[in-house]
Amino acid sequence: MEWVVIVSVLVMTILSLLRVNVIIAIIAASLTAGLMAGLSTVDSTELLVNGMGGGANTALSYILLGAFAVAISYTGITTILVNFLIRVLTGKKTMMLLVIAGVASLSQNLVPVHIAFIPILIPPLLKLFDNMRMDRRAVATALTFGLKAPYIMIPAGFGLIFHETIVTGMTENGANITVSESALSMLIPGSGMIVGLLIAIFVSYRKDRDMPEGAGGIEASAIIEQEAVSFNRKHVMTLIAIAAALAVQLITESLVIGALTGLVLMFLLLAVPFKNGDRVMSEGIAMMGTIAIVMLVASGYGNILTETGAVQALVESSSGFLDSSNQALIAFILLLVGLLVTLGIGSSFGTIPILAALYVPICVAAGFSPMATAALIGTAGALGDAGSPASDSTLGPTSGLNADGKHNHIWDTVVPTFIHYNIPLFLFGWVAAIIL
Template identity: 65%
Template sequence: MLAWAVVVSVLVMAVLSLLRVNVVIALLAAGMTGGLMTGLSLTDTVEMIVKGMGGQASTALSYVLLGAFAVTIAYSGITKILVRNLVSVLKGKGTFLLFVIAGVASLSQNVIPVHIAFIPILIPPLLKLFDDMNLDRRGVASALTFGLKAPYLTIPVGFGLMFHKTIRDAMNSSGASIGLDQIAQAMILPGIGMVVGLIIAILFTYRKPRDPKAMPSDYQAEVAATSEEETESFGVRHALTLVAIVLALVVQLVTDNLILGALTGLVAMFAFYVVPFRKGDQVISDGISMMGTIAFVMLISSGYANVLKETGAVDALVQQTSGAIGDNHYIISFVLLLVGLLITMGIGSSFGTIPILAALYVPICMSVGFSPIATAVLIGTAGALGDAGSPASDSTLGPTSGLNADGKHNHIWDTCVPTFIHFNIPLFIFGWIAANMF
């Protein structure tokens, strides 16, 4: 029963989410299911969920502050100038625009490691452009998720270096010696799988125009206001906004702290009087409205992950499956990747899943003769599987937070399902091939 707790609870979360049940309720239901199946009482399960929520408190606070910072940037009017220029350059070039978005998102992982911080700033002002072009937002979500995942899987710079070091340290502590250069080599083929998924999504699946839904009245008013100010030219407050953005980025890179970076940008916008101080309450309120859901989902997902880890359900699942798959490398690698997919779908974090998987996978892989590089492929790919497509992952919550700013983008059907299909499937196939090549 303990081993099946992960499988059943993840299925509960997936089914409820697909039925359009709010992701917070779906995660709570999954956590309670997992706790009850491992022998906990309902009260103990809830207490364990609440106790584990602290694991993502820093991330949740940073997301709310980033939302508030994004609101101040929009207030400055600089995004209206950006949209006006983009409309003139990219009108009718939907495919090119999607590849540009994927490229910009990729920079957020390695060159300018801000992760999802750019999404609430860049994407909401572009929504009218997407609608004018009849652009399928599922393609935009796929482009964003690709940029949030593929670079850190394959390129050992920025978040990629952190990811590769996490794999190396976790493997070394479990008794398998491996270097960073070998991990970079191991992750090339899984990364190529994600590129294949992106090409299929942009050039084939979501290439056809998709009529936008009718805009809610509050968003119509916002669009009308933007149209009225189309003649606004670049001025001092826009320059000061750029200075605030640079300050936020510098502080984040220097301190390696997203909270301090977002707070610096927010304070700078008030200090430069780009946003009047009297607007402070409204800015924070709008920031919570924009990013509060994603922050709370991250908290609940951390509590759910705590239930799976503390009860030993993850360990039991891996041990039970490994004991029944024999010594065939093709079968073992397939099952281990499938287990990784289930675990990461529930936990929603590839970085947080790696140490768990390494402790379980390394002994199994060493006992059946997998090389250290092949083991790294399995751990890295299994950790990444499910990150795209998971309702609780920031790789899906981030794109949704930007694309649903006007209430016209569904988190599950417009982000999670498309990214699961286009990235987890090729990632699984290419990771399985790579694990059996080395």
């Protein structure tokens, strides 16, 4: 049973590297896990479908956030930002990448649209990237950094949800910790991501890269010349809607309600005409629909791994190492198990409750402090958001960078982000678990 996770994740990874569609790869991994656990194909499929309900909240959030982002773009406020970037940063590749990472960071804590801003902001910049001979792998790593690092280290917006999930998981399993302590424990692992970003920008992808002719993407029409837009009343109303969406999301701790609030206000404040409602929703679904489906299927895969006991079996199979008094060895094994599990599921928020139930008893018995335990759980969960084919932190950047058909999801987003973020996250998280 302990081989179920390892083999199924390998199936997903190999198929993804062979450029098989990520949804098909996850379904294949799910059926592999079910069959190895002794289930029939029909039972495995039913377990997969039943588990997809666990990702319904996330999927609906992404659809509404996509519509919210489309509504924002209709006002032209994103055009102002794009024109500013083109005017100020043309020819300045390093600064452009750092600004993109900064803008992406705002989507986690300040402007709660998560990945929905990418298909709006990035496609108009692709022609500029090509003219600057910029390596799009560097852009992908900059975007993924902004989608991940802020919520790991800052307990606001998505970060508040992340750390409250850690606190809840630990408390329910007998280890008490506060949100502030959880955030402090993740500063060291988060620093690893900063190191990975700097290596990607200044070392790995600093050379010029000429892009081939594109195959043409469904969003290629988004790559147009940006018209001059002046700040006006609609943009003021848009900023009010964004602020309201953030406030409601923080108060209710619900992405769905926050996104819905922002979307409704865009119409009530007349920032977007009522007659464009159908178009806004249709384009929002077109933009985020694929990612939402991937999240649903990944949730079903996670359900198979948990319901069959595959994750627990993997942890128990490592009991020989976990019984050791060597905390460094225990931390290494726990992170390795977490890497395997989260690579398959692709969601830090979804895997933390699973990991907390398994990790807390082991960490308490081994003498780890609550902050060290939080660092292990948070790092193991975060490993799934960078470098997994099923993660929104890799799917999001690809949705924007592949608008013209020139960017491959696996080789241009997943592999670079795995190298530059999962490796330092693992190492820095390991160090945090030892010294905290």
